Amino acid sequence: MTPPDKNLVEEHQQLVEEVLQAYPEKARKKRTKHLNVHEEGKSDCGVKSNIKSLPGVMTARGCAYAGSKGVVWGPVKDMIHISHGPVGCGYWSWSGRRNYYVGVTGVDSFGTMHFTSDFQERDIVFGGDKKLVKIINEIEELFPLNNGVSIQSECPIGLIGDDIEAVAKKTSKEIGKPVIPLRCEGFRGVSQSLGHHIANDAIRDWVFPKYDEAKKNNSLDFEPGPYDVALIGDYNIGGDAWSSRMLLEEIGLRVVAQWSGDSAIL
Numbered sequence: 001m002t003p004p005d006k007n008l009v010e011e012h013q014q015l016v017e018e019v020l021q022a023y024p025e026k027a028r029k030k031r032t033k034h035l036n037v038h039e040e041g042k043s044d045c046g047v048k049s050n051i052k053s054l055p056g057v058m059t060a061r062g063c064a065y066a067g068s069k070g071v072v073w074g075p076v077k078d079m080i081h082i083s084h085g086p087v088g089c090g091y092w093s094w095s096g097r098r099n100y101y102v103g104v105t106g107v108d109s110f111g112t113m114h115f116t117s118d119f120q121e122r123d124i125v126f127g128g129d130k131k132l133v134k135i136i137n138e139i140e141e142l143f144p145l146n147n148g149v150s151i152q153s154e155c156p157i158g159l160i161g162d163d164i165e166a167v168a169k170k171t172s173k174e175i176g177k178p179v180i181p182l183r184c185e186g187f188r189g190v191s192q193s194l195g196h197h198i199a200n201d202a203i204r205d206w207v208f209p210k211y212d213e214a215k216k217n218n219s220l221d222f223e224p225g226p227y228d229v230a231l232i233g234d235y236n237i238g239g240d241a242w243s244s245r246m247l248l249e250e251i252g253l254r255v256v257a258q259w260s261g262d263s264a265i266l
Ligand code: SF4
Pocket: 053, 054, 055, 056, 057, 058, 063, 064, 065, 066, 088, 089, 092, 153, 154, 155, 156, 185, 186, 187
């Protein structure tokens, strides 16, 4: 085994020091635990990673918001997903993922577009509910072929306690389409994985009841068959869901649903 190059280790440690100097004291103390230089031969790099994300302190991985917006809801192409909070959080989820879809962007599909409530200090102080209602109405006017809206909460929303559920119920009635509120603020978990759970729970709580209701009223336009399958959990990154679908169809199955890559809510 090659002995560790001491100069290189020291050089890297100095780089870490320089990076840390850019933080305010309190943040620096916390951030120090996340940065270290790996020394060859040592099994532990000393980096703490399995701890909750801190609002505003960039994590080395995606946060819960990124998991909900970027992975589960973002690929639902016919809905508009609002990154609710400061514009910067959207960096994690905007166009960084190659979620392929069939449709006309800005007309009936919105996967590569980014919508944000662009929170400012004023919204933190007075709350952002009114702004959110306004945005949803504007979306309806500008993109009438959207089939629903999701509200993807970023950290400040949970910190100031905005009632996005009430906004969702009110606006859903007004526009006659699903409006799904997501409590996926980044600080809720240690990684984006919790965002996946929160997003899927919202599907159970806000989408499935609509299906049950339609079934009860006999207004469901769907005839089940003996070879039906639902393709769940592929968000069509680089076209994967399309390949899986083709294989399933080639062996004689009928793919009746695809979630959430290249999928539609209605
Ligand atoms: S939601 Fe929170 S943790 Fe995620 S990017 Fe925004 S501020 Fe950071």
